[in-house]
Amino acid sequence: MGELAERDGQLAALGEAASAGHGVLVLLGGEAGSGKTALLRRFAAGRPRVLWGSCDPLFTPRPLGPFADMARGTGGELLELVDGGARAYRIADALVRASEAAPGTIIVVEDVHWADEATLDVLSLLGRRIETIPALVVVTYRDDELDRFHPLRRLLGETATARRLSVPPLSAAAVAGLAEPYGVDAAELHRTTGGNPFFVTEVLATPEERIPATVRDAVMARASRLSPEATAALEEIAIGLTPDDPGEALNSGIVEDGPGGVAFRHELARQAIEQSLTPSRRVALHRRALETPGDPATLAHHAEAAGDTAAVLRFAPAAARRAASSGAHREAAAQYARALRFGGALPAEERAELLERRSYECYLTDQMDASIDALEQAVELWRATGDHVRRGAAMSQLSRELWCLGRTSDSNRIGGEALRLLEAQPPGPELADACSVLAATHMNAERFEQTVTWAERALRDPDPTVQVHSLNNLGTMQLLTGRPEGWDNLSRSLELAEAAGLDDHIGRAYIHLGWAMTRTRAYHLAPWLDRGLEACRKLGLEAWEYYVVVYRARFHLDSGRTGEAVEDAEYVLRSARSVPLLRLLALTVLGLARARxxxxxxxxxxxxxxxxxxxxxxxxxxxxxxxxxxxxxxxxxxxxxxxxxxxxxxxxxxxxxxxxxxxxxxxxxxxxxxxxxxxxxxxxxxxxxxxxxxxxxxxxxxxxxxxxxxxxxxxxxxxxxxxxxxxxxxxxxxxxxxxxxxxxLGVRDVPRGPRAETARHPASLTRREAEVLAFLRRGEPDAEIAARLHLSEKTVHHHVSAILRKMGVANRREAASEATRRGLITS
Structure with missing residues (x-):
């Protein structure tokens, strides 16, 4: 069925976006089977340069999967970066350079509802820079599969300048037009399919049969007419294998030859074929897939499906490490969980190490209950091995995470036990770290002398992680108490963390900067919040990002930007899951904004x-x-x-x-x-x-x-x-x-407040003040403004003073600059 029913509007919108003269991000949503891919194939046909990639429907996606698809076609820098597990910002930079080398490039990323964190980070970076990129970026997703916590929600919320398109179900009239040549009851077809183009297409492809109740029936009805060899090829493609001869399967229309090789036209069809496999056949195919070189995440998926314990323990940790290096920490945590499911027979030391790594990845992604559970298991395993140093180190980390979950008394108790245990062992970085954790305990309780004492003791050890953590503790406590040297210590901690690649400590520096800054109203440091937000997003530090946002919310509230404060607070309340302090801080900003x-x-x-x-x-x-x-x-x-x-x-x-x-x-x-x-x-x-x-x-x-x-x-x-x-x-x-x-006090002429027009103005300027501001931006003096507006110079002077006060600037030049930045003057 070559025609695209009721899609002329979407094709026209895509064409307009492609010819905009600057970069455009298009978010193309629709339910499964709505025809998003078919629409884009039609649009992209004949275009000179199209980079095409898809996200994987795996339980644990490949980090940067769609960009790996693109890299296979482009080679060069992009391929090197993807294979090397590069950070999201480097992938984004490579795509920008590729687009600049070939203006008019179209970048298509399909099925981002399955995207890993690193892929979402790349798209977020592209979205924020889109107008400077000579490319059309089209992102497709299933809009009916996003709950309020879905990671894609953040990308959708961030890309305010993106153009949004939807691929809705077909109308009854469109279905009737498609059904007419087949002699099918169009009204019944529309009712049972809901106008889903895939359902409609699959049903009409088997006109001799009654309308099936499910897509599986339609797919299997078509597949049943194929030869055993073609059916076997479909089964191989469904698992991710490339058959020797896909010819008959291609001719069936169920699969097609695309940029990434032979693939199902619709994911629902692939799932239908996969689910039809017998258990033995499914295992056999996944075992075959393990024989083909590939990325660790895909191989770990096949290994689990094949029940191959050795292969899971080989590929899942490797996939986790690669995911973590790309900033896809949620996928890394899931891969470590996969390894642990198959690691029951591992030696205690190896299992404890896997548990610690999973705990860390959960810690970075606001999964605190899971993180603490894994660490508690690791502590018990180290206890069983008699390794008191590793046990003490794990307990120190457990103390930190218990504090994050709001269990402060448990945190203090475990931290004290870790210190006593490690003090009985030979000195080492583990003991220094325990001292630093105790310093953090006192810092969180705002005990100055104790914080300094334990931080300085920890700083005697040269271990980089201990140095970074201790300088942070010391600097934060000093900033909270108004000591200027605090900034030197905290910024030094950040500098060392960045040099050593200690991602969580980078985020911790920005968190504590936000805490101290909002406590002491040190808002000359406010630009660091946006830097921190960018860093946390780039590194995949979810909980750290939420902390920076909630401190930014408080900054906005104190600065008089109540709307922006509410927006940030509500974002944290929607997103943060397990850290009670985050929710508490957001609630207080929201409640106070409402009260005011x-x-x-x-x-x-x-x-x-x-x-x-x-x-x-x-x-x-x-x-x-x-x-x-x-x-x-x-x-x-x-x-x-x-x-x-x-x-x-x-x-x-x-x-x-x-x-x-x-x-x-x-x-x-x-x-x-x-x-x-x-x-x-x-x-x-x-x-x-x-x-x-x-x-x-x-x-x-x-x-x-x-x-x-x-x-x-x-x-x-x-x-x-x-x-x-x-x-x-x-x-x-x-x-x-x-x-x-x-x-x-007896005052009778109490002002009643600004007029509605003034209240609506972004800077609360009156109509006359807004007129004066326009002349200020042109650099005109008071006398000339007075002549133009038929006012006295004294009156203009009063208006200028009011403008400077309301806009929070010191002089006329700054007022003009701020007016341009905030878009207060359009001509």
Whole structure:
């Protein structure tokens, strides 16, 4: 059936994308059998250069599988990189260079719902650079098989500039047109197939039979007419083998000769043939497949299907190592799990090592329960072997992971046991690592002196991993307590981690930078968050990525970008699975953003965060919840007592940013004066120097906090400034509180807030301010602007001052630059 029914629109859209004059990413979705491949084959026919690859329907996909398909056709650099297990960014760079060498290249990646992490990373990188790449990139996926946790969701969410096409089921009219030559009941055909082109095609290919209930019946009906030799060829192709003579099978229309060799036209047909095999035949074919050289992931798949234990233990660990080197850590974890399923008879030492490797890969991919389970098994195996050093090292790693899962008391206990065990052995990097883990325990609890003591002891060992981990602990603790040398130690840790290829420690540096930066409002470091996000995605560090995003959410909230803060927080809540601190941090940002906007659902997020914090004893857990709930209570017009224990702990730990914020929120709510040691600007606020504190907050890039400082003043001018800022930020509850205070002071002309037009403006500019900004971008002086707009120079000067304040910039040149960056002026 050569025609493509109801696909003219999709062909036209693809043609338009190909002739756009710049790179375009097209996301082509549709259900299984909807005809995505047939559509692309028609579109690509006659095109000068098409790179085509497909993802594998294996339980554990080949890392970079589609690019390996392309590499077989291109050879050269791409083939070398794929065979060498290169990182995703290097594969992406190679594809960019290949496209630049042949403008107009079309890159097709099929079935990305089966993609490995490294493939998704390549596509993500291409998507972010697409307009600079002279190629059309078309990605197909089954849109009916994506649950909310599917890894593909991230790619779909990131590629906002992509063009989205769908291949919908055929209409009743289209099915009737296809069915007419066959004398088939078209209405019944449409009803039973749902308009799925594959179902329709397969049924119409056997017109002499009744409409089958399933695709399997249709496929097997066609296959049953083939000779035994052709049927055997279909079975071989279904397993991944290349038959000696596929001629009759090709003529059947069930399979076709494509860029990667002979393959089924539809995956459903391949599955139908594979499932029809007898167990003995299936095993025999998979054993034959093992005799053909191939990549370790494919061979591990065949080895498992063949029940070949030795082959699984040979290929699965190799596939895992290759996947990990490509940043496909989830696939690596699955390959180690495959090896462990067949490794029951391995010596205890070998099985323990496999368990540790699986644990590590699960740790990197937010599968903490599985990671901890594997490590606990490894600890017991090392205990059985009597290897106390390996047992102690495994316990140290277990201590870290228990902390990530929120089991802080278990983490402290296991870490202490590991240290005592290793102290009884000859000194080595394992003991130094245990010391560093103990330093991390104290850092997480924010005990400064103990952190420094144990970190410095660990730093006596020259082992690179110990050095990186300990410098991180030391630098983070110093940053949290306002010591400038902290940045030197943390950045040194990152530098050493990058040089040694210690991926998880690279991610850890960015996480702790985010923690310290948001705690101390050190937002001059904010550009490092985007660097960290890029690094974590490039390295396949899922949980690390979510930490960076949630700290970016807090940065956005503090900077007055509430919408972006909510977007980041909701992304983490959708994506993060097993680390409770991630969810807690996201919930507090979301709840506080809702509270500041007056959203009626604010307390649901804050109540869930409070539940997650119960039983925890560290300020990392307690402080975000306590401060958010205290502020939300003030906005509701009441005093909260939820934070009493947290306030006491913050004072005990000398966590002055936390104690200062809680003390100020108590003061705003009408509580008693509290004399504590805290940081400026909170110290200024508590001393009654609200205006000076607001200036400091503005310098730090925290406009809401600046207004919050002024909200505690008794001066009408300060309160008017606070009200104006709260209104600009859309902080209605806070604005209402300040309005009431002004009225209580006898002020009658209390501003009612910006007009709807101003509220809708991305920078909250009035119509007149937006006009003035357009002239600023052209570099015109106040006098000329005044003449053009028929205003006085003094009025223009006031408008310029308001523009600079609202946009958070220091001068006219920066305002013009920021306006261009944010797209505030279109002409």
């Amino acid at each position: 906007r007056g959203d009626p659902h604010r307390w649901s997020a804050l109540d869930e965060a409070l539940t997650l914090a119960k039983g925890q004893t560290e300020l990392q857990y307690l402080a975000p919840v306590a401060t958010a709930r205290a502020e939300a209570a003030w906005l509701d017009g009441r005093t909260s007592t939820d934070e009493n224990d947290t306030f006491a702990l913050a004072v005990k730990r000398d966590a002055r940013w936390v104690s200062g914020e809680l003390a100020w929120l108590r003061r705003l709510a009408g509580g008693p004066e509290i004399k504590i040691k805290t940081v400026s600007p909170y110290a200024r606020q508590l001393a009654g120097e609200q205006r000076a504190a607001a200036t400091e907050w503005t310098r730090l890039g925290c406009p809401y906090d600046a207004a919050l400082a002024l909200a505690g003043s008794d001066d009408e001018g300060d309160l008017r400034r606070a009200l104006s800022e709260f209104q600009r930020l859309g902080a209605k509850p806070a604005a209402a509180i300040v309005s009431r205070r002004l009225r209580a």
